[in-house]
Amino acid sequence: xxxxxxxxxxxxxxxxxxxxxxxxxxxxxxxxxxxxxxxxxxxxxxxxxxxxxxxxxxxxxxxxxxxxxxxxxxxxxxxxxxxxxxxxxxxxxxxxxxxxxxxxxxxxxxxxxxxxxxxxxxxxxxxxxxxxxxxxxxxxxxxxxxxxxxxxxxxxxxxxxxxxxxxxxxxxxxxxxxxxxxxxxxxxxxxxxxxxxxxxxxxxxxxxxxxxxxxxxxxxxxxxxxxxxxxxxxxxxxxxxxxxxxxxxxxxxxxxxxxxxxxxxxxxxxxxxxxxxxxxxxxxxxxxxxxxxxx
Ligand code: GDP
Numbered sequence: 001x002x003x004x005x006x007x008x009x010x011x012x013x014x015x016x017x018x019x020x021x022x023x024x025x026x027x028x029x030x031x032x033x034x035x036x037x038x039x040x041x042x043x044x045x046x047x048x049x050x051x052x053x054x055x056x057x058x059x060x061x062x063x064x065x066x067x068x069x070x071x072x073x074x075x076x077x078x079x080x081x082x083x084x085x086x087x088x089x090x091x092x093x094x095x096x097x098x099x100x101x102x103x104x105x106x107x108x109x110x111x112x113x114x115x116x117x118x119x120x121x122x123x124x125x126x127x128x129x130x131x132x133x134x135x136x137x138x139x140x141x142x143x144x145x146x147x148x149x150x151x152x153x154x155x156x157x158x159x160x161x162x163x164x165x166x167x168x169x170x171x172x173x174x175x176x177x178x179x180x181x182x183x184x185x186x187x188x189x190x191x192x193x194x195x196x197x198x199x200x201x202x203x204x205x206x207x208x209x210x211x212x213x214x215x216x217x218x219x220x221x222x223x224x225x226x227x228x229x230x231x232x233x234x235x236x237x238x239x240x241x242x243x244x245x246x247x248x249x250x251x252x253x254x255x256x257x258x259x260x261x262x263x264x265x266x267x268x269x270x271x272x273x274x275x276x277x278x279x280x281x282x283x284x285x286x287x288x289x290x291x292x293x294x295x
Contacts, residue, residue: 003274003282004292007255011040011293015070022066025058029066033073040256041225042077046263050076074294081262081286086270088283091121093213095179096169096205098198099245100235101186101219106247106273108137110219111183112144113281114245114271119150123178128168129154130161130184130201141183147278151175161185162200169208180212186219188234195238215242217270220261222246225254232265247273250280258289 015036022029030051037047053076058069090097097114101107108131115125127145129138135157145152153168165182172180184201187194198216205212218235220228228246235241249255249272258269269284 003250003272003280004255004289006251006253007040007249008293010253011036011256015073015294019067019070025064025066025069030055037256041254041260042256043226043229043260043264046080046260049263050080053079070294074290077259078287078290081259081290083262083266083268083286086268086283086285088270090179090213090215091118091123094172094177094211095213095215096172096209097179097181098184098201098214098216098239099181099219100184100198100216100239101245102188102231103134103186105186105219105221106245107131107186107219108140108144108183109276110245110247110271110273110281111141111181112148113273113278115145115150115181116148116278117281118179119148124176125150126168126172126175126177126180127152128164128180128182130164130168130182131186132157132159132161132164133185133187137183151177161197162204165201166204166208169205172212173209186235188231191234191238198239216240217243217245219245219247220257222249222255222257222272223252225252225257226260228257229260229264232261232267236265236267241267243268243270245269245271245273245281246284250274255289255293258284258286262286 018032034047034051054073057072099111115127119125129141131137138154153171155164168180216239218241246269271281272284274280
């Protein structure tokens with residue numbers, strides 16, 4: 001997993017120094033591990049569960065040497081994150097993806113990257129500019145669609161997002177698109193409005209495109225650490241979230257937030273953003289992630 005150097009340096013440097021610096025497994029040793037995991041932004045709750053589990057493993061297996069704990073710690077983290085195999089069902093069926101997220105998290109960029117990658121996989125992709133609040137957002141998505149070589153459905157700034165989705169669904173059906181990716185809003189300061197807007201969009205898709213497979217993905221900025229977790233919880237109150245796109249992991253040592261999201265929220269991180277270019281979006285795999293952080 002490329003792009004995780006900062007998180008890796010943060011966690012591994014600490015962890016390795018503990019495993020070599022302690023001669024016995026004692027309370028202080030566990031406290032050091034806790035501190036490193038919290039610094040890596042795994043969050044208090046997740047960290048506590050991991051360390052409890054580690055203690056249990058150490059006891060059960062009668063381990064005395066701290067150097068033998070590294071593998072156990074990795075296992076504990078993996079088990080905390082375990083949500084089974086990550087599914088990308090939308091790659092195999094006619095699909096509509098609603099992408100939501102607050103300004104600046106990398107929502108439009110992620111829509112562009114995803115569109116480009118699916119296009120490269122031979123799929124017919126349409127993007128919809130259903131975040132109509134800012135003209136700049138529509139322009140930016142138009143630029144991404146051009147770069148990705150996919151069709152875009154847009155109206156002018158201030159138009160009804162549901163009307164854009166209506167047009168986009170009609171286009172997806174008539175052009176036989178494999179996937180329709182809708183860049184939708186994420187203004188959390190008015191949750192009731194956001195909820196209504198998403199409901200209206202969903203009703204249109206239910207009615208006009210009932211056989212399409214659907215997902216709602218939230219885009220979160222990985223550099224905001226625990227705030228990303230708070231934001232995810234807020235979005236869970238307004239919509240049925242099926243997955244997370246965690247961005248900007250290249251620019252942060254807080255990548256451990258991916259562990260907290262899967263462990264505390266039970267929602268899969270489907271993609272991670274590791275840069276600004278079209279290729280800098282990767283499918284997320286918890287096992288590979290843990291390996292990348294510790295090796
Ligand atoms: P939006 O307001 O949520 O649509 O956010 P944008 O897509 O406009 O992205 C905001 C900024 O974050 C832009 O400068 C993007 O290039 C940048 N960005 C998005 N994703 C990533 C990422 O994974 N890594 C890095 N380094 N920058 C990113």
